[in-house]
Amino acid sequence: MVFLNEDIIEYSKKFSSNPDKILTELARETQYKALMPRMMSDHLMGSFLTLISTMINPKTILEIGTYTGYSAICLSKGLKENGKIHTIEINPELEYFASKYFKKMQIQNKVKLHIGNALNIIPKMDILFDLIFIDADKKNYNRYYELAITKLNKGGFILIDNVLWNGKVLTDPKKNDLETQTIKKLNETIMNDDRVNNMILPLRDGVMICQLL
Numbered sequence: 001m002v003f004l005n006e007d008i009i010e011y012s013k014k015f016s017s018n019p020d021k022i023l024t025e026l027a028r029e030t031q032y033k034a035l036m037p038r039m040m041s042d043h044l045m046g047s048f049l050t051l052i053s054t055m056i057n058p059k060t061i062l063e064i065g066t067y068t069g070y071s072a073i074c075l076s077k078g079l080k081e082n083g084k085i086h087t088i089e090i091n092p093e094l095e096y097f098a099s100k101y102f103k104k105m106q107i108q109n110k111v112k113l114h115i116g117n118a119l120n121i122i123p124k125m126d127i128l129f130d131l132i133f134i135d136a137d138k139k140n141y142n143r144y145y146e147l148a149i150t151k152l153n154k155g156g157f158i159l160i161d162n163v164l165w166n167g168k169v170l171t172d173p174k175k176n177d178l179e180t181q182t183i184k185k186l187n188e189t190i191m192n193d194d195r196v197n198n199m200i201l202p203l204r205d206g207v208m209i210c211q212l213l
């Protein structure tokens, strides 16, 4: 978190509904078994994803970057009765972990986990989505955004995580800092994109919210 101090974050967590038991177990298991557990959404981000998904009440969701499944579970909670979330993860070693928790949550029929590179998988998808969450490698963020736009229903939403990139968006990035460069470029692209209405929510590491007009 860039702008808020730890006490404010703890206070916000205290006054946000608690994650259910299985999500808490998933978060603990991620902490001690998975590489780079910081990549996982936390309590506040998870609550936000659940509430925004519930507000949109989508029939179809696409997530780019499953990791251990925390955000996919949070997003799935807002799906319509027969809705489906497609979530894409490039690392096959995470398939067992995420699938185990989709079963524990009894949402295995609502989730389709695709193992592979999102850049190859998305163009082959013959589905339009109501909500798309982009949370994978930052270097490809511009490409994910353009792909997402082609797979979004009119009026649908794209959420993009980490668009403040720990405050580095305020700096002039070094030549070899491709991630900061890409994120800054993406924020500019979206700001100048008259296909969408957008805002950055300074939650955690920054979430860009776009609605396709």
Ligand SMILES: C[S@@+](CC[C@H](N)C(=O)[O-])C[C@H]1O[C@@H](n2cnc3c(N)ncnc32)[C@H](O)[C@@H]1O
Residues within 6 Å of the ligand: 039, 040, 041, 064, 065, 066, 067, 068, 069, 070, 071, 072, 088, 089, 090, 091, 094, 116, 117, 118, 119, 135, 136, 137
């Ligand atoms: C930040 S983590 C996702 C965290 C997860 N959404 C959550 O909130 O708990 C990013 C994930 O994207 C995956 N990833 C990276 N490049 C990818 C690609 N080209 N296609 C699909 N997944 C990719 C990584 O392996 C990693 O598990």
